[in-house]
Amino acid sequence: MRSTDRLLFIDFLLKFENKNGTVIPCCVDNFDCTFTHKGGKSMYEKERKELYNAHLLLEKYGLVAYTSGNVSVRIGDHVLIKPSGVPYTELKPEDFVVVDLEGNVIEGEKKPSVDTATHLYLYKHLDWAKSVIHTHSTFAMVWAILEKSIPVLCTAHADVFGEEIPLTEYAPVGSEAIGKAVVKVIGKSGAVLLRKHGVMIVGTSVDDAVKKAIFLEEVAKAAYFATLAGKPTPLPPDEVDHLYNQYHTKYGQK
C-alpha cells in the first residue's frame, strides 16, 4: 500500500471508530500506526485490572524497584504486557500494551516492555504458560549473580517448587535469547534464575505466577542465609517429591 493510501485508510478507520466506538485493527500492512480505542472501550478490561494488581503486588512484596521487572498475561493469540520504563507509581491499567504472538502492537500508545520478545518466546514454546513474570528480586538475583542454582534446602521450597531452581546460560536483554535460555532449563516449577540478571517465572495463571515470584524470593533469602551461616544439606529427593505432591493435591482449600 502506498503511504498516502495508508493515511487515507487510517483516517477512514479512525472516523469509523469514533462513530461506532468499535475495536479496529491497529496495524495496516505493517505500517506503524498504533493507537488506542479512544471512541470505545479498551480491549481486555478485566485482564488489565488483573495485570495491574499483579504489578502492585510485586511492588508491595519488594520484588521490583521503580521500573524494573514486568508481568504479562496471554489471552488467546494476544498478550497483554507492561509498557517499557514506566515507574510503578505511574502505571495505569490502560497503559498495558496488547501485542500478538509475533510482537505486533494491536492496542496501546506506549512501547511494550523491553522483555516482550522473551515473554512471547515462552508463550509460543510452553503450552501451559498463561502468565510470565520477570523480576530482579534481591536474594534470587544474588544466586543468579553467583551463577548458582538454588538447592532444595527447606520444606517451603519443596512444597511450592518441588525441585532446585535452575540457572540459565547468560543471555542478553532485548531479543528471544533469554526465552531460549529459559526453555532449555525450565522444569515443573516454572521458576528460573537468569544468569547475572534476575528471575523469570512462568505460571498457569497470573495468580500462580505472582505466588511463585513471592515464594521464590522467600526461599532464595532463607537458602542464602543458611549457606552463609553453615553448610546446609539438600532435602532427599524422595521427600521433595512427597512434599510437592502433598502440597499440590491437599494444601489449602482443596
Ligand SMILES: O=C(CO)[C@@H](O)[C@H](O)COP(=O)(O)O
Ligand atoms: O531487566 C530488564 C532490563 O535489563 C528489564 O526487565 C527492566 O527491568 C524492565 O524493563 P521494562 O519492562 O520496563 O521495559
